Amino acid sequence: MTEAEFIAALRTLPLHAGAHGLGDDAASIGGLTITTDTIVEGIHFLPDDAPADVSWKIVAVNLSDLAAKGAQVEGVLLNYPLSDEAWDRAFLAGFAEALAAFDCRLIGGDTVSLPPGMVRVIGLTAIGGDAPAPLRSGARAGDALWVTGTIGDGGAGLRIARGEVGPDALLAAYRRPLPLLSEGRLLAPLVHAMMDVSDGLLIDASRMAAASGLAVTIDLAAVPLSPGYRAFAGDDHAARLAAVTAGDDYQLLFAAPSGIALPVPAVRIGAFATGSGLALTDGDDAVPLPPRLGFQH
Amino acid sequence: MTEAEFIAALRTLPLHAGAHGLGDDAASIGGLTITTDTIVEGIHFLPDDAPADVSWKIVAVNLSDLAAKGAQVEGVLLNYPLSDEAWDRAFLAGFAEALAAFDCRLIGGDTVSLPPGMVRVIGLTAIGGDAPAPLRSGARAGDALWVTGTIGDGGAGLRIARGEVGPDALLAAYRRPLPLLSEGRLLAPLVHAMMDVSDGLLIDASRMAAASGLAVTIDLAAVPLSPGYRAFAGDDHAARLAAVTAGDDYQLLFAAPSGIALPVPAVRIGAFATGSGLALTDGDDAVPLPPRLGFQH
Numbered sequence: 001m002t003e004a005e006f007i008a009a010l011r012t013l014p015l016h017a018g019a020h021g022l023g024d025d026a027a028s029i030g031g032l033t034i035t036t037d038t039i040v041e042g043i044h045f046l047p048d049d050a051p052a053d054v055s056w057k058i059v060a061v062n063l064s065d066l067a068a069k070g071a072q073v074e075g076v077l078l079n080y081p082l083s084d085e086a087w088d089r090a091f092l093a094g095f096a097e098a099l100a101a102f103d104c105r106l107i108g109g110d111t112v113s114l115p116p117g118m119v120r121v122i123g124l125t126a127i128g129g130d131a132p133a134p135l136r137s138g139a140r141a142g143d144a145l146w147v148t149g150t151i152g153d154g155g156a157g158l159r160i161a162r163g164e165v166g167p168d169a170l171l172a173a174y175r176r177p178l179p180l181l182s183e184g185r186l187l188a189p190l191v192h193a194m195m196d197v198s199d200g201l202l203i204d205a206s207r208m209a210a211a212s213g214l215a216v217t218i219d220l221a222a223v224p225l226s227p228g229y230r231a232f233a234g235d236d237h238a239a240r241l242a243a244v245t246a247g248d249d250y251q252l253l254f255a256a257p258s259g260i261a262l263p264v265p266a267v268r269i270g271a272f273a274t275g276s277g278l279a280l281t282d283g284d285d286a287v288p289l290p291p292r293l294g295f296q297h
Numbered sequence: 298m299t300e301a302e303f304i305a306a307l308r309t310l311p312l313h314a315g316a317h318g319l320g321d322d323a324a325s326i327g328g329l330t331i332t333t334d335t336i337v338e339g340i341h342f343l344p345d346d347a348p349a350d351v352s353w354k355i356v357a358v359n360l361s362d363l364a365a366k367g368a369q370v371e372g373v374l375l376n377y378p379l380s381d382e383a384w385d386r387a388f389l390a391g392f393a394e395a396l397a398a399f400d401c402r403l404i405g406g407d408t409v410s411l412p413p414g415m416v417r418v419i420g421l422t423a424i425g426g427d428a429p430a431p432l433r434s435g436a437r438a439g440d441a442l443w444v445t446g447t448i449g450d451g452g453a454g455l456r457i458a459r460g461e462v463g464p465d466a467l468l469a470a471y472r473r474p475l476p477l478l479s480e481g482r483l484l485a486p487l488v489h490a491m492m493d494v495s496d497g498l499l500i501d502a503s504r505m506a507a508a509s510g511l512a513v514t515i516d517l518a519a520v521p522l523s524p525g526y527r528a529f530a531g532d533d534h535a536a537r538l539a540a541v542t543a544g545d546d547y548q549l550l551f552a553a554p555s556g557i558a559l560p561v562p563a564v565r566i567g568a569f570a571t572g573s574g575l576a577l578t579d580g581d582d583a584v585p586l587p588p589r590l591g592f593q594h
Contacts, residue, residue, distance in 0.1 A: 016402035105313035
């Protein structure tokens, strides 16, 4: 089954009220915010990625979902497959670094053994406090679409991790993403909808628009690119399309009125309107959508 | 690393207060009780187990941890690897059955793809309400050790699932275990310590004793065996040792005064005393411990 088919089938089961119809970054239960993500060797991380980067990343990407809800971090549960001693110890070292960096505590978890020759499958569940952010379905017609920072760095970092030559800063963006926890907390009370950019700007923005029953237009020329990204990939149409369809950004994407005073830096990159679907412009010119909007699981 | 080494390393990290030192069936956070378990094809379930039994089992074993804390079920998050259509659909059917049977709701989760040839690794996180049961470290010298029902049926069912001939009731005990949620809820306010029997009666009882800083003696002759188990395996010393070292029972094991009036059926099978370690008797005779006390991950 595809992910979409499986989730559609799950939606026919008895859902908890806090599941938000399985359509948001995190669930809400008893004043807590909860999210879970699994990463698979060879799919979500490279077999030769440093284990300490893998553990950092699984913590960071889960906390990024809490950031999108403006939730304060309570802690995490780890589901870990034991393997060789050196890998396990290095994973633990990165895990400890990430917990310290994000003031996050270990709540629980479990360990399993995998049969010989199997790739690692690692799960993490993150729990936060109350989430002041609205659901991603809350965008309103007339809202602007905003993003908190540069797009494309993580995707470029993945290309560098796979062997291309490029700046260390991009590699770090891929290997050591930073969840925007304080930014999310400050933005949460002000925005109409918020999510993190994890699968790619275009696919994530189109998900917010679909959840909100709206159309969204994104101006490619307005999407902020880092100097490192421009040095690596250029700044032409193709480079911009590559940036907005790559994943691993972990910036916050939100809907809010275009004239709003914001407590953190953010860039207006598009607008919501009645209707449905995603449209792209490059400045004033309409441009066709790329065949692939982002990372589909 | 071994599981024990890994958990010892995790204990050096910043732990949440509700993690209970990573030494209990479930964590406590904000009035909720939370537990997580991963099951691996070929390790925790057989490749030819029916997918609907696998989904039933992952729900049941997680809810059994909530039962041990006397927590009411709130719901579960599922971490699921998509594979072939028929397997996924059958898994969903059993999942729906289990949710309905235990009045459990879906809170969230995620799906991943696994590389070709990879065994399935399925995770579940269960969340319950407030847990009135004490920690497993609460047993007191002089307490009796009690168990709510027959031991060994699940382990015998696993042997039948692997090809031996035996009663359907034992196979059902392995394939469709029942978490003792209402029993756990009734017992929780009365007991000094409680856990579920998942890895084997001897290893689980020795864990409760160690957590409580006590010695425990178990009388093999007092351990309740089902008629089906006796028909399948006999009732001699070897059959009793096999029963108390097999896993997959999901009975509740608890410490409480020997003369206590209990709200649910339970059998007194041992006693706690000052000291440390596990000792076995068979009636009045001391008997040696078997080399293996249960399932070690």
